[in-house]
Amino acid sequence: xxxxxxxxxxxxxxxxxxxAQDEIGPLGKxxxxxxxxxxxxxxxxxxAVEPMTGGADQSLRWxxxxxxxxxxxxxxxxxxxxxxxxFFGVPKVIE
Amino acid sequence: xSFIIKGETGDWETVxxxxxxxxxxxxxxxxxxxxxxxxxxxxxxxxFVDAGMPGMLPVINDVCVEYAVRTGLGLKARINNxxxxxxxxxxxxxxxxxxxxSQFELPIVGEGTLILDMPDGESREVxxxxxxxxxxxxxxxxxxxxxKTFIDLNRCGVALMEIVSKPDMRSxxxxxxxxxxxxxxxxxxxxxxxxxxxxxxxxxxxxSVRPVGSDELRTRCEIKNVNSVRFVMQAIEHEARRHVDVYxxxxxxxxxxxxxxxxxxxxRPMRSKEFAHDYRYFPDPDLLPLEFDDAYVEEIRSTLxxxxxxxxxxxMADYSLSAYDAGVLVVEKETAAYFEDxxxxxxxxxxxxxxxxxxxxxxxxxxxxxxxxxxxxxxxxKLIDLISDETISGRIAKEVFEVMVDEGKDPDAIVEEKGLxxxxxxxxxxxxxxxxxxxxxxxxxxxxxxxxKLIGWFVGQVMKQTGGKAxxxxxxxxxxxxxxx
Numbered sequence: 190x191x192x193x194x195x196x197x198x199x200x201x202x203x204x205x206x207x208x209a210q211d212e213i214g215p216l217g218k219x220x221x222x223x224x225x226x227x228x229x230x231x232x233x234x235x236x237a238v239e240p241m242t243g244g245a246d247q248s249l250r251w252x253x254x255x256x257x258x259x260x261x262x263x264x265x266x267x268x269x270x271x272x273x274x275x276f277f278g279v280p281k282v283i284e
Numbered sequence: 285x286s287f288i289i290k291g292e293t294g295d296w297e298t299v300x301x302x303x304x305x306x307x308x309x310x311x312x313x314x315x316x317x318x319x320x321x322x323x324x325x326x327x328x329x330x331x332f333v334d335a336g337m338p339g340m341l342p343v344i345n346d347v348c349v350e351y352a353v354r355t356g357l358g359l360k361a362r363i364n365n366x367x368x369x370x371x372x373x374x375x376x377x378x379x380x381x382x383x384x385x386s387q388f389e390l391p392i393v394g395e396g397t398l399i400l401d402m403p404d405g406e407s408r409e410v411x412x413x414x415x416x417x418x419x420x421x422x423x424x425x426x427x428x429x430x431x432k433t434f435i436d437l438n439r440c441g442v443a444l445m446e447i448v449s450k451p452d453m454r455s456x457x458x459x460x461x462x463x464x465x466x467x468x469x470x471x472x473x474x475x476x477x478x479x480x481x482x483x484x485x486x487x488x489x490x491x492s493v494r495p496v497g498s499d500e501l502r503t504r505c506e507i508k509n510v511n512s513v514r515f516v517m518q519a520i521e522h523e524a525r526r527h528v529d530v531y532x533x534x535x536x537x538x539x540x541x542x543x544x545x546x547x548x549x550x551x552r553p554m555r556s557k558e559f560a561h562d563y564r565y566f567p568d569p570d571l572l573p574l575e576f577d578d579a580y581v582e583e584i585r586s587t588l589x590x591x592x593x594x595x596x597x598x599x600m601a602d603y604s605l606s607a608y609d610a611g612v613l614v615v616e617k618e619t620a621a622y623f624e625d626x627x628x629x630x631x632x633x634x635x636x637x638x639x640x641x642x643x644x645x646x647x648x649x650x651x652x653x654x655x656x657x658x659x660x661x662x663x664x665x666k667l668i669d670l671i672s673d674e675t676i677s678g679r680i681a682k683e684v685f686e687v688m689v690d691e692g693k694d695p696d697a698i699v700e701e702k703g704l705x706x707x708x709x710x711x712x713x714x715x716x717x718x719x720x721x722x723x724x725x726x727x728x729x730x731x732x733x734x735x736x737k738l739i740g741w742f743v744g745q746v747m748k749q750t751g752g753k754a755x756x757x758x759x760x761x762x763x764x765x766x767x768x769x
Contacts, residue, residue, distance in 0.1 A: 249574055253346055272684060
């Protein structure tokens with residue numbers, strides 16, 4: 190399967206990755222290679238096989254509802270490029 | 285109750301499906317132990333899981349699972365003993381993970397039904413498509429800074445139940461009835477507080493139109509995040525009329541997300557084309573499938589309260605109430621309990637009438653809920669007893685009731701204090717009758733000459749003479765006798 194430039198560009202937008210014009214071609218080839226490999230995997234007949242969620246026989250762990258976290262706004266905001274009055278500040282995103 | 289839009293080219297029917305996001309009443313979030321309290325200082329209710337910090341792992345909250353199942357049972361829906369969490373990927377400033385943990389192919393609750401109680405007493409069934417658990421996003425605030433948007437992550441990760449209906453509704457009234465019924469059910473179940481103004485219940489409406497008689501499903505538009513029942517109904521009506529206008533002008537409707545502008549009463553497109561949805565759902569690798577056995581479900585089922593539909597049927601059967609009265613009384617379980625308190629040992633229809641016509645009116649005027657009612661069930665019961673044992677007349681009872689609403693007092697005390705006890709002795713009533721007859725000999729002549737209708741006027745005058753305290757039945761009887769003499 191081969192990905193054209195427009196498709197690569199679209200994936201980059203969805204992933205929020207900025208691509209230089211000369212990166213698109215090579216990246217398209219790499220991604221196509223991955224898809225080829227997936228196609229190869231899909232040749233295996235798995236109709237009678239239950240999908241697995243992991244190698245170990247585990248089940249989802251549940252937590253008792255209770256408050257044991259929060260109350261550290263400063264830590265939450267520590268990496269924010271901008272913070273104002275306890276809020277994250279981001280470029281205006283109004284519809 | 286049909287809602288048909290008359291167009292230039294013919295009649296149009298509206299097709300409506302609703303998606304309701306109902307916030308689960310839990311102490312902590314769906315996948316983290318941060319609190320869910322409404323209105324806290326910004327970013328103080330956030331764990332590193334909610335903030336999307338690398339390496340943090342989600343762990344599911346048991347109450348959220350229980351309440352989703354509980355709500356599913358309340359909607360008479362299929363419960364899926366195995367469901368899967370998926371990542372719904374999109375980029376937005378208030379979504380630090382870059383994806384919302386939701387459920388896609390395998391939701392925790394499958395198909396169910398909800399009964400609409402229409403204002404005319406009719407019932408209609410609406411299908412529930414599914415209910416799934418998902419995380420809420422944070423909050424963007426646009427008006428605190430001239431060129432910045434402020435982000436508060438407190439709501440991030442709070443558990444929501446997304447409840448999706450089938451496209452079974454045909455009018456704004458039905459959509460309103462659906463929302464009110466759903467709110468009533470979750471409040472009975474105590475799984476969501478149902479407060480639309482605090483955002484703990486939010487509604488997206490999917491709307492399309494089609495010519496009457498057709499069963500096609502045309503392109504729908506989704507109106508996002510409308511925050512009151514009334515606005516949802518208005519938004520649907522405006523959107524349906526817009527579709528008709530577009531089709532009749534020869535145009536086509538594009539599938540899109542729209543916002544309802546309550547100040548302009550119009551819907552307009554929300555997201556620009558470049559944000560065209562491509563959520564790239566896939567099973568969340570951080571979470572194993574959510575599984576439980578039938579015993580777990582049955583244990584939850586055994587704790588369900590009597591729900592509004594069952595209560596309504598019981599009220600109709602046990603108290604001989606009309607569908608409308610029973611429907612109104614069971615909307616809030618507190619109201620239903622109040623009614624039953626008063627109705628015990630009394631004429632239920634009389635009680636229903638007092639609660640619906642008088643008490644609801646008084647509470648509405650004062651903006652109070654039944655739990656804050658100044659008139660207790662005990663006191664309303666006493667008032668009704670005072671009427672039935674003829675201590676006071678129905679008319680005086682309304683006066684007493686007003687004092688009860690304003691002062692919260694016991695009706696016995698009010699009647700004694702104000703000397704409102706009904707006059708049931710023939711003596712004073714006859715005195716009043718004689719007085720009225722003496723003052724208006726002309727009317728007496730007219731009556732005796734065959735103008736029977738004047739009896740009403742005489743009754744009114746006698747009641748006036750007695751300050752409204754005379755027993756109206758006795759006044760009637762005695763008057764007729766005296767006038768016939």
